[in-house]
Amino acid sequence: MVLKLVQELFKVGQATVPYPFQPVELAPGFRGKPEYNPEQCIACAACTIACPPNALSMETDLETGRRIWSIYYGQCIFCARCEEVCPTGAIKLGSDFELASFTREDLTVRAEFELAACSLCGVYFASAKQLNHVLALLDQAGLPPAEAADRRALLTACPECRRKIDLPRVKPLAQEAFNDRLQH
């Protein structure tokens, strides 16, 4: 028995790697630290709604018209739900797993966004970048100018004013699609 075991041990040789003096090999597709690119982010909040442990959050200040997106890595479970729901690819999981830090601050990343004011009543109602993103999609759709203008008017109005706009001019179905877009 002992002999067999010793044979087995010799066969194996060294099983460990000298981490941290040598990097460990990670599987492709390893889920590490979510990397965030504020340039691409349109502050739509989809990720903050999906994030199971609330590592992502969004604070909206309607007075100043600002919205702060933030991630606290201390709470992140590396599930990649954010990556899954992000419409612009602004957040993606990388392979970094060495996140230890002496301060909480080092584990927090923030980004600030401006809100768009309603074209009719002036109340802040949606992220400006998100609105531009949707308007750009509208331009690309190549609709007849009259219809495009209608839709633009709807999109730049806050939900309250939107309801007041003369709805019959717009096809109800199309409108639903807009609202959907705005929400996602």
Next chain:
Amino acid sequence: MLETIEQTKSGYRYVAALREQFGRAVQDESWQAPDQVTLTVDLNTLPAIVSWLYYQQGGWLAVVAANDERPLNGNFALYYVLSVEGNGSEPAQNSDKCYMVVRGLVPPYQPEFPAVTPHVPAAVWYEREVRDMFGLQPVGIQDERRLVLPDDWPEDLYPLRKDTMDYRLRPEPTTENETYEFLDIGDEELVQIPLGPLHITSDEPGHFRLFVDGEHIVDADYRLFYVHRGMEKLAETRMNYDQVPFLADRICGICGYAHNVAYANSIERALDITIPERAHYIRTILLEVERLHSHLLNLGLACHFVGFDTGFMQLFRVREKAMQMAEVLTGTRKTYGMNLIGGVRRDILKDQRVQTLKWIAELRQEVTSLVSILLETPYIVQRTQNVGRLEPQVARDYSPVGPTLRGSGFDRDIRVIHPYSAYDRVPWTTSYKDGCDVLARTLVRAEEFFTSLSLVETCLETMPEGPILVEDFQYKPYRFALGYVEAPRGEDIHWSMLGDNQKLYRWRCRASSYNNWPPLRYMLRNNTISDAPLIVASIDPCYSCTERVTVVDVRKKKAQIIPYKEMERYCRERKDSPLKT
């Protein structure tokens, strides 16, 4: 929910027999699935019905869920979930096994119910927990002590009642001292000599008290739940139903994925969602990968506790392959974050398949040789044979699960009894042993390890192509159903009821160890102290394990607390008894 009864439903014959026997007590019948039925019965007849199903119809107690349904129907509800498997008088067929849920309503003006425990001992922890969490008094339970709530928790604050408290509330402690009363089996007061608090086996909190006569264990008592995390409340109040899979993962560091699948199944069943075939296979593969690393961990620990540390090291070395398998298949060393309601999130591609198959072949070869070395070590068999016996009758009374039960001669594996995922689509066989001892439980695990290897292999080779996730389903308020998985340590079961706000109204998740703890007392009896850590390790418990051991000598009327390191050392070396100080 299907409202009608058809003869084709499995379980129909039990319902018919039950109606014949207890006709007027049955107030309502609703089917959640063709093999899942909930019967609302008269509260006073409930113990008789549960006990009849348990002992006359081959029932095993899976879980008891209480639910504060005052906002829905004015009452508290108790759900006794039994897996009814036939009494052997008819040819046993899979189609004849079902989950029967016996539901009783407890009116708020009289918050008590007749306890099932005096008839079916398996209910004891459940009914004590219902008292702690809901303030419903089980009438007829001898044990008046708290189970889950800490000793310094206020009276009259019942955390799971809907109107009690916010999940963030941490009430002020009501006392400075630990006031838990351990069983007193001598008649005079016992003296305690504290020697220092520490752990037994897996370094998790719990408090053991062993009653000994010299070196011989007469009885045992233990206090657990020091790290109750309030997950059920958290899920019900803070999370959306589709976020809960990620929380379910964190119930356990070992069988997290099993909980995740059990939860997802419960919701998928409640909402009548049929998930894609390929998703079933992927779930099966990951569940078995989880079993691989869990069983290797336990086999390793078994070596450690009998003082064979080289075996421990070697098993942990090969275990690394199972962990890497998880990393390659899921992106994390734990099989976390893989499910959504409706399927899985990540497909298994060719490279991953090839790599996994290669590791499977290596593991099979290496573990075969390690296990044979292990079993050829005479010492191992000596230390484990006839130690920590779980007698079949005790097992029958307490509904333990997994290898703990299968080591006592019961061929009971949820993967076969109530097949889920792809377990009824691929050929495989269960393992069980008659030894009733630590050795038998260890051998069951060793066999199951190899079964898991084959299961992963077969599934990888035969899984159908196609989608892995469905998303076109609707949240339907107040539906409820059971989800269950044979985790490495036994059945994990979840009872979930949806609310009306994208959340859960009630989530009852029960981990396998919950059913294995109560009978542990009987396994410890009639053994020597030096075997205690080994016996505890043989149920592979999830304490979320044990802080300290108090040994009470019943003859000398003396108690002493032994530090973990000392206890563990004694188990391994078996000399210089810590009691002789």
